[in-house]
Amino acid sequence: MLTYGLRRLLWTPVLLLIISFFVFILGTYGPGDPVEVRLGNNYTPELAERLRDRLGLNDPFFVQYGRFLGNALRGDLGESLTFRGRDVITLIGPKLLTSAQLNIAGSIVAFGFGVPLGFYAAKRQGTWIDPTLVLGALVIFALPVFFTGPFAILIFAVGLDWVPVSGWGGLFDYRVILPALTTGLPGIAVFVRLMRASTLDVLGQEYIQTARSKGLRALVVNYRHVARNALLPIVTVLGFTIAGLFGGSLITELIFGIPGIGRLALESVFSRDYPVIMALTLLGATSLVIANLIIDIIYTVIDPRIRLQ
Amino acid sequence: MPPAPAAWRVQIPPVFVAAKLKQIDHREIRITKMRKYVTPIIAAIFLVALAACTAGQPEPDTQKPAPIATATALPTRAAKPEIAPSLQGTPTTVAEAQSGEATMGGVFTRNWADPPTLDPHLVTDTTSAGVVVEIFSGLVSLNQDLEIVPELAESWSISGGGTVYEFTLRKDLKFSNGEPVTTEDFRWSLERAAHPDTESPVAEIYLGDILGINEIIKGRGDVTSAEGIEVIDERTLRLTIDGPKAYFLAKLTYPTAYVLDRENVESGGDTWTDNAAGTGPFFLEEYRIGQRMVLARNENYWGRKAYLDNVVMNLAGGVSMSMYENDEIDITGVGLADVNRVQDPSEELNKDLIRVPPQFSVSYIGFNVNEPPFDDRNFRRALNFAVDKETIAEHVYSGLVRPAYGIIPPGFPGFSEEIDGIHFNVETAKNMLAESKYADPETRPRITVTIPGTGGLPGRDVQVVKDMWSEHLGVEIEIQQVEWATYLQDLNRSRLQAWGGLGWEADYPDPQDFIDILFYSESPGNHGAYGNDDVDRLVEQARTEQDVIRRVQLYNEAEQLILDDAAWLPMWFDTEGLALIKPWVHNYAFTPIITPKLKNVYIQK
Numbered sequence: 001m002l003t004y005g006l007r008r009l010l011w012t013p014v015l016l017l018i019i020s021f022f023v024f025i026l027g028t029y030g031p032g033d034p035v036e037v038r039l040g041n042n043y044t045p046e047l048a049e050r051l052r053d054r055l056g057l058n059d060p061f062f063v064q065y066g067r068f069l070g071n072a073l074r075g076d077l078g079e080s081l082t083f084r085g086r087d088v089i090t091l092i093g094p095k096l097l098t099s100a101q102l103n104i105a106g107s108i109v110a111f112g113f114g115v116p117l118g119f120y121a122a123k124r125q126g127t128w129i130d131p132t133l134v135l136g137a138l139v140i141f142a143l144p145v146f147f148t149g150p151f152a153i154l155i156f157a158v159g160l161d162w163v164p165v166s167g168w169g170g171l172f173d174y175r176v177i178l179p180a181l182t183t184g185l186p187g188i189a190v191f192v193r194l195m196r197a198s199t200l201d202v203l204g205q206e207y208i209q210t211a212r213s214k215g216l217r218a219l220v221v222n223y224r225h226v227a228r229n230a231l232l233p234i235v236t237v238l239g240f241t242i243a244g245l246f247g248g249s250l251i252t253e254l255i256f257g258i259p260g261i262g263r264l265a266l267e268s269v270f271s272r273d274y275p276v277i278m279a280l281t282l283l284g285a286t287s288l289v290i291a292n293l294i295i296d297i298i299y300t301v302i303d304p305r306i307r308l309q
Numbered sequence: 310m311p312p313a314p315a316a317w318r319v320q321i322p323p324v325f326v327a328a329k330l331k332q333i334d335h336r337e338i339r340i341t342k343m344r345k346y347v348t349p350i351i352a353a354i355f356l357v358a359l360a361a362c363t364a365g366q367p368e369p370d371t372q373k374p375a376p377i378a379t380a381t382a383l384p385t386r387a388a389k390p391e392i393a394p395s396l397q398g399t400p401t402t403v404a405e406a407q408s409g410e411a412t413m414g415g416v417f418t419r420n421w422a423d424p425p426t427l428d429p430h431l432v433t434d435t436t437s438a439g440v441v442v443e444i445f446s447g448l449v450s451l452n453q454d455l456e457i458v459p460e461l462a463e464s465w466s467i468s469g470g471g472t473v474y475e476f477t478l479r480k481d482l483k484f485s486n487g488e489p490v491t492t493e494d495f496r497w498s499l500e501r502a503a504h505p506d507t508e509s510p511v512a513e514i515y516l517g518d519i520l521g522i523n524e525i526i527k528g529r530g531d532v533t534s535a536e537g538i539e540v541i542d543e544r545t546l547r548l549t550i551d552g553p554k555a556y557f558l559a560k561l562t563y564p565t566a567y568v569l570d571r572e573n574v575e576s577g578g579d580t581w582t583d584n585a586a587g588t589g590p591f592f593l594e595e596y597r598i599g600q601r602m603v604l605a606r607n608e609n610y611w612g613r614k615a616y617l618d619n620v621v622m623n624l625a626g627g628v629s630m631s632m633y634e635n636d637e638i639d640i641t642g643v644g645l646a647d648v649n650r651v652q653d654p655s656e657e658l659n660k661d662l663i664r665v666p667p668q669f670s671v672s673y674i675g676f677n678v679n680e681p682p683f684d685d686r687n688f689r690r691a692l693n694f695a696v697d698k699e700t701i702a703e704h705v706y707s708g709l710v711r712p713a714y715g716i717i718p719p720g721f722p723g724f725s726e727e728i729d730g731i732h733f734n735v736e737t738a739k740n741m742l743a744e745s746k747y748a749d750p751e752t753r754p755r756i757t758v759t760i761p762g763t764g765g766l767p768g769r770d771v772q773v774v775k776d777m778w779s780e781h782l783g784v785e786i787e788i789q790q791v792e793w794a795t796y797l798q799d800l801n802r803s804r805l806q807a808w809g810g811l812g813w814e815a816d817y818p819d820p821q822d823f824i825d826i827l828f829y830s831e832s833p834g835n836h837g838a839y840g841n842d843d844v845d846r847l848v849e850q851a852r853t854e855q856d857v858i859r860r861v862q863l864y865n866e867a868e869q870l871i872l873d874d875a876a877w878l879p880m881w882f883d884t885e886g887l888a889l890i891k892p893w894v895h896n897y898a899f900t901p902i903i904t905p906k907l908k909n910v911y912i913q914k
């Protein structure tokens with residue numbers, strides 16, 4: 001398994017190289033020009049040319065790409081074209097951490113509410129509780145963040161005045177509550193349905209009947225046998241959240257005034273801030289690769305019948 | 310002036326404010342109107358979404374034209390040959406003409422957006438200018454009534470027939486870091502602003518009148534000094550300009566002419582503004598991109614110190630209106646979703662309501678006269694005659710916009726009631742179309758109107774215009790939406806056949822800023838390739854005309870010709886906006902042009 005993991009990891013740079021190449025092509029040959037966005041209507045051809053020269057945008061494609069690769073290998077992802085003199089890593093670093101904290105908080109909400117509710121729904125199959133919970137999950141899933149966010153603000157911040165409308169103090173600050181609920185809400189629905197399905201699956205297994213017929217107490221059966229086994233597929237789903245950990249939740253960030261990566265990512269695309277776009281693309285690709293790897297490994301741990309080759 | 314993106318605020322990041330165009334979208338207005346047609350619940354969803362979309366942007370007054378204004382009354386010893394016409398009236402609103410004594414201390418909190426730059430010499434947009442004018446300053450400045458007042462210069466004299474300005478600096482001036490300010494700093498700063506390595510997009514506009522500055526700008530970095538800037542002694546600076554231009558002093562109020570500390574700039578590299586030493590009433594205490602910006606009182610300021618200890622600008626966004634209601638910020642603009650609520654006298658918020666003066670701007674649909682069918686004057690006129698702006702203003706925008714039948718906005722220098730553009734008339738429209746080369750729909754080229762944005766739906770005005778053209782003339786168009794960077798590139802290269810969603814905002818109160826920049830055949834701002842020899846002749850004449858009245862007449866004549874040629878379809882002038890400000894904030898001035906204002910603000914709870 002170790003060699004498998006290593007082999008997968010060694011492929012990552014190759015994958016990143018291919019991705020960076022295509023992103024670079026899109027940036028170079030796609031419409032729009034960072035210099036013109038910066039100059040707007042103060043655009044004069046001379047000044048634009050000068051700026052392009054200084055930013056190295058006039059060099060041939062492979063010269064630009066080579067320079068990017070060379071710098072990237074040395075850990076230098078370049079300077080932002082929009083924020084003069086700011087290097088990309090210090091620009092995006094703190095914002096990535098902020099978004100990651102928000103995503104963790106959201107996942108805790110999703111997992112913390114979704115799993116018990118799903119388990120409960122499965123145990124109550126055949127009563128009115130099960131369809132109500134499933135339907136509720138569907139409704140919640142259908143609510144867009146730009147609705148739930150402001151709605152939560154109106155109720156809990158403006159109306160009840162329990163928490164402030166906006167602001168950010170990290171994962172352990174009380175201001176994280178509303179944004180975490182907002183980002184976590186659709187996740188609750190996902191976990192309710194997953195946990196319900198997997199619990200029902202486990203409940204039908206013979207070893208559960210065996211456990212019951214042994215005369216084990218309901219509590220022991222439920223938690224040691226049913227819940228633990230039902231959780232296994234859920235864990236693999238959690239792995240995917242790693243991939244999205246550093247992704248920004250644009251709308252949540254905007255609504256709650258959270259200085260995360262979402263808005264910067266969007267702005268960098270609109271302003272053609274190539275170094276920032278490249279850095280974020282590569283980061284996204286890397287986390288996806290690593291998340292996939294982790295999920296694969298978890299599978300083998302859960303079910304040794306799956307062999308990694 | 311800088312383009313202040315109107316709505317679409319999520320889509321259009323603050324960097325786009327850096328362009329001079331103003332991107333216009335009446336989506337907010339459209340949504341208020343929509344409530345009449347959709348069920349309340351759906352409307353509520355839209356409204357909260359809208360509230361989210363307008364989050365984190367500068368308040369409405371920051372979307373106003375940036376500095377550079379000429380004054381209604383120039384200070385004593387001001388220039389004699391007055392070329393620039395003056396503002397008509399003083400369009401400033403002050404939040405509560407104060408009662409009682411101002412108190413020191415307190416924090417003023419507001420939403421803002423990341424400024425594209427804090428380097429005064431690079432400023433072209435209102436988001437940057439709104440901060441820069443509080444941290445830095447120059448020889449002269451604009452007060453809240455938009456009059457030019459002495460700032461670091463305590464006095465000046467004008468000689469040489471209006472071409473030589475001799476400024477005397479105040480005694481013991483200091484930068485916020487304690488370093489003394491001398492005339493040598495001014496010389497270095499002006500030359501630095503012009504130097505090609507500084508890459509200032511506006512040095513030529515604001516400093517180009519000074520002799521020798523253009524040589525520095527055009528040089529390849531080898532020319533570093535201008536003969537028009539002379540240091541006479543430590544407190545006397547002489548500037549010589551290339552002609553008697555009364556608006557020169559007004560240009561010096563713009564950040565391009567501000568003084569910087571050479572040592573501070575040169576030691577700080579590209580990010581010198583993080584620890585900038587300025588001469589304004591505040592200094593930058595903290596700046597975290599996308600998070601917050603904190604200004605603190607500059608104890609080395611030459612005049613009365615600012616009352617506020619700090620100004621905190623939240624850069625991370627948030628629902629502005631809710632933040633205001635929850636006392637998290639002290640000032641907010643009012644989106645159309647909340648217009649009715651705040652205007653209701655029984656509503657608590659109504660007490661905080663302030664009317665924000667309109668900015669000097671015009672929105673329009675532009676035509677590229679090189680591209681058929683817009684190369685035909687009659688065809689363009691037909692399109693103008695076929696649009697009923699009164700109806701659109703009344704029924705689509707609930708009277709919230711003012712139809713434009715001219716180019717220059719009301720109240721702006723050079724605005725004339727006499728100017729009359731094309732009014733709605735279906736008969737004339739049809740006749741014009743019949744006389745044009747493109748009367749036959751079979752052979753008429755396809756028409757595409759391009760608008761900026763990524764939201765999918767075009768502004769309602771463009772849609773209604775499309776319908777009116779179709780209904781009254783049988784002229785069909787396609788509306789194409791492209792994202793801002795692409796739009797700008799095509800616009801700058803005159804690749805758009807026709808375009809909407811744009812406006813033009815004044816940079817400085819002079820009709821030249823509209824007529825010359827937008828319609829002179831050689832102007833880079835003339836995106837529709839409009840050319841009329843008579844207009845060119847009038848504009849050239851106006852540039853050097855010494856008589857104010859005659860000069861305005863020349864611009865008026867040109868404006869009428871442009872309207873008769875139907876170079877554009879002018880759509881709307883700006884109307885006043887609404888803002889809320891907390892009762893404990895005193896002396897906050899809303900101006901249609903950015904001026905230093907936070908120095909006067911005080912908090913009294």
